[in-house]
Amino acid sequence: MFRALHKLIGLAAALLIVALTLSGTALSVFPALERAQTPAAVETSVAELAGRVAARYPGVEQIRRAPSGRITAFYFEDGRPGSVVIDPATGTGVADYAPSATERWLTNLHRSLFLGDVGRWAAATGAAALLLLSLSGLQLTARRTGGWRHLFGRLRGPFSGRLHVEVARLTVAGLVLSSVTALFMTASTFDLIPSDAAAPAFPREVSGQTGAAPGRMALLQDTPVSALRELAFPYPGDATDVFTLKTDAGTGYLDQGSGALLVWAGNGPWQRLTETIYRLHTGQGAWPLGLLLGLMALGAPVMAGTGALLWLQGRRGRPRIRGNVAAGQADTVVLVGSEGGTTWGFAATLHAALTAQGHKVHTTAMARFAPARYGRAERIVVLTASYGDGAAPASATGFLDRLAALPRAPEARLAVLGFGDRQFPDFCGYARQVAEAAAARGWAPLIPYDTVDRQSPQDFARWGRALGTALGTALGLELELNHQPARQRSHALTLVSRRDYGAEVQAPTTILRFAVPKAGPWARLTGRALPRFAAGDLLGVLPEGSEVARFYSLASARRDGFLEICVRKCPGGLCSGQLHALQPGDRIEGFIRRNPEFRPARGGRPVILIGAGTGIGPLAGFARANSARRPMHLYFGARDPESDLLYGPEMHDWQAEGRLASVTTAFSRVAARAHVQDALRRDAVRIARLVGEGAQVLVCGGRGMADGVREALAEILAPAGLTPAMLKAEGRYAEDVY
Structure with missing residues (x-):
């Protein structure tokens, strides 16, 4: 589980994570540079600092102290704005202040990828992926080294694998801290967590006087510069304006005539937590930590590169089957289509049995189908499962396209074996598509198309005997396929x-x-x-x-x-x-x-639920989960309302609660005998209207019932030029049929 999760997230989010971590590393340098360029701090009060700055810059509007200790004054002189970095010892400017365009560009890249709020969510997704990679990587490393006690033990294996793990062990703490703080900051930005950072209400009454010197105000005299964040001066000539003081402890307003404190609001715990998280993530006010986290962030691009290399190596080496000869040397090529991996087990059994018979066998994924490489192949054997409703499994992606693109069918004869479960309507649907496409291309069969139901070793052994007869091995031995399926964790x-x-x-x-x-x-x-x-x-x-x-x-x-x-x-x-x-x-x-193909699609469009007998099960579950009260219309068929109206009381309650918009029943063992498809025909106008509004249709029950429902819907939708097949192609029609 962890290996698959780690690989999937790593491959999907690699570029995003690299962009975020590289920009984060670059940004981590700026707090250190800012601290190096900041004049040395002195023990003084905000009152003394404000008095010195006001004397030097009479038009001062604001004095701001950054977490690094840098103090900047913003002022107007002769009608033009100016800003300087202040020496706190003298109150004079030591350098003009101008925000770094490079830092601003990197910040926008790191925070939002230049995409505004959408980009912020994308960056948060990258941070979440980095966190999951870090945690799953820790678990995999512990497993590789023999347990958590040996997490930093000696590594063995290829260099790329050792480098990947070594970098992970050195940097994972920083990556976890950076990703967790990034997610917290995103949540704070979008008000997804509590906040107590509201500024105090502006005072309703002031003295109406002006002229108080900041250097004589008691609160400013009691506030050290080291606690200052911002001091804003009142607007010149406006007697109703006030001084605004922001410190590590809170925010307050001071009367510009008397210097008295008018209103004060202290920083709450959430505000302090948010500021701590910000400091941990950015390094602002903690530049050594910022540099350390920046260095650790460089581990992510290194691991992305080594991880991609390991993935490619794994792809080249898959499947790990003993005696897997080169494609060009094989007389038998076994192609595997698998979603969850079980079909590879059957392929390994077949590979071993054929090898024991003296055949040279090459086993690979169907997705790597390349007939030009099979120069000595006398036969090609396809073992494939189906995904969902007859779709290609993961390792068979593109096989049919490659087959269709061939100028002619391969000369090697073909055997196709499908794996599936007969309780599903399109049993071995993809395997059947492969067999039909091969026949259409004129590909000569070695043995007829066959299937294995529910991983049956008996079905597989029976097919193996037929294959052995067709091979007619010179050794005269039977092909015995004694396969033991891996038991599912229960x-x-x-x-x-x-x-x-x-x-x-x-x-x-x-x-x-x-x-x-x-x-x-x-x-x-x-x-x-x-x-x-x-x-x-x-x-x-x-x-x-x-x-x-x-x-x-x-x-x-x-x-x-x-x-x-x-x-x-x-x-x-x-x-x-x-x-x-x-x-x-x-x-x-x-x-x-999991059965993700059979469930209501996201959104608020109507859903038509159709079932009979035990097919009510998942439909009842959909209604139970419909807390959003989207319009769901249930059509249910049973034998007798007094005997087998499954979920009868719940249906009444769900309709009263709005979880079901309507309930229509049909009973086959009563005087007014009817089946669920008859109920659909009676409601043809409403069904057509709902489908026209974009409704999704979900059908569950016996195969005969589903066939009848499909016929009824075809009649109902024909005037609109629609068919169940068209709805299915749009993802608006799905069956769970047994």
């Missing part, structure tokens, strides 16, 4: 309640609610806790006596505090039978599989 889930339905209509169904396993911060940080989940994600259940998981759509999200599924008992069903036998307090083994 968690013990305790049943807390169950609600039973459907017995009267011979369709026993239950809503099972499990407690979320408790886990400490460390378990969550290391990925050992049950991951976050949302309604529509899948709960994988490992039934006793089987290594193959069954999946059930979740009707709840992590924030609900429980996992909830709807299960119908299937005749002879191993998993459904065991689940129906559970009583509160019993446990099962389960894990989470």
Whole structure:
């Protein structure tokens, strides 16, 4: 988990982090330069300093002290503004003051990338990425060195890897401090955290007199210059104006006639915290720390470079399979399409078995398909999973485009094996696309297209025997593929309640609610806790006596505090039978599989929820989570309202609360017999209007129901020139069908 997170964030945010850290390093030099050019401080009061400056510059408007100790006076002389750096010992200017254009340019780059508020958020994203990289890198380093006690132990391995880790160990503390303070400052800028930095109210009553000398004002005499931040003089000729004093302790107004303190407001704890965070991040007032953090920030570009090098090395070396011969020397090329990595395990088993038979095998990702390199290949074997609804998995990106661009099909014969789960509507959809595209190009098959259901070792072994027969090895040996799938990390889930339905209509169904396993911060940080989940994600259940998981759509999200599924008992069903036998307090083994393709899209557009039977599960979860009260319209089909109206009371409550805009039901075992697709046809006008307003359609339930719904929607949308397929292409139609 940490390795994947570290790599993904590093690759995605590398350039942004490099820009932020390099500009931050450059900015860290300015506080030190400013401190070196500042006249030496003297023990004096603000009153004495103001008197000296006012005597030298009668038109003084403001005296400002920077965190570095530099004192600057801003004044008018002969109608022209001026500003000078002041020697506090004499009150005279030692150099004209002009803000550094270079520093201003670097500051704008560092804070906002010259993009205003959008750029500030982008910079905050970079800081968050840097923080995550630092923390995940620490975990990976501890794992590599043998534990946290050996975090600074001796490193082994290639130089690029050792350099990457060594720089990380030296700079991670500074990177964490810089990223955390940057995130705090962004939150403060956008008022996302409390603030007590408001200035005191301007005094309503003043003496109306003028002429008090700053050097004689008691508060200024009691305030040392080292505590000064700013002293603003009243506007000449305006008897209602006042002196404004800002110090480390707070802000106050002084009468310009009497010198008396009129109003004072001290700095609150949040103001002091904000100023401390600012000092830690910028080095203003702490230039040695600023330089140190600047040097540490240079570690980020170094690690970006070495990290990219390590990634490229890993790509070149993947997969790590023993005896993986060069592509040009192989008689068999195995191409792998995998999203989560499990298909690589099957590929390794096949590779080992073919190598044992005397074949020279080259195994690589489908994304690296290059027939011109396979000069000696007699056969090409494709093992591929599918991502989502028939999309290419990560390691197969671009394969079909490369195949379509070939002037002719490869001479080596082809075998395609798809991996998937039959409970999903487009079973092995991408593998089927590959087989169909190959056939269309005239690519000669070695054996017919085949599939493996739910990582079945038996299916894989059966296919292996067919492949061995086609190979007809000279050794006369059978090709035995004895694959042992890696078992998914599971968690013990305790049943807390169950609600039973459907017995009267011979369709026993239950809503099972499990407690979320408790886990400490460390378990969550290391990925050992049950991951976050949302309604529509899948709960994988490992039934006793089987290594193959069954999946059930979740009707709840992590924030609900429980996992909830709807299960119908299937005749002879191993998993459904065991689940129906559970009583509160019993446990099962389960894990989470994300299903991001099936959930309401972001935004406030309408959502049409269509389901039947246990398909109500994720739809109920979507309604439960609809705290924003976006318009959701539920169409639900069941057998009898007295027997299997799952979530009946909740539907009523959710509609009353505005979580559901409407609920339409259809029952197939009553006098007015109807299915959910019939309800859609009755509401054709409203359905067409909602779709015209940009509605998203989510369908969950049995395959037969989904086919009927698709036909009904096709009829309803035809007058508008739309089809479910068109909505699907726009991301507005999705199915979770079993």
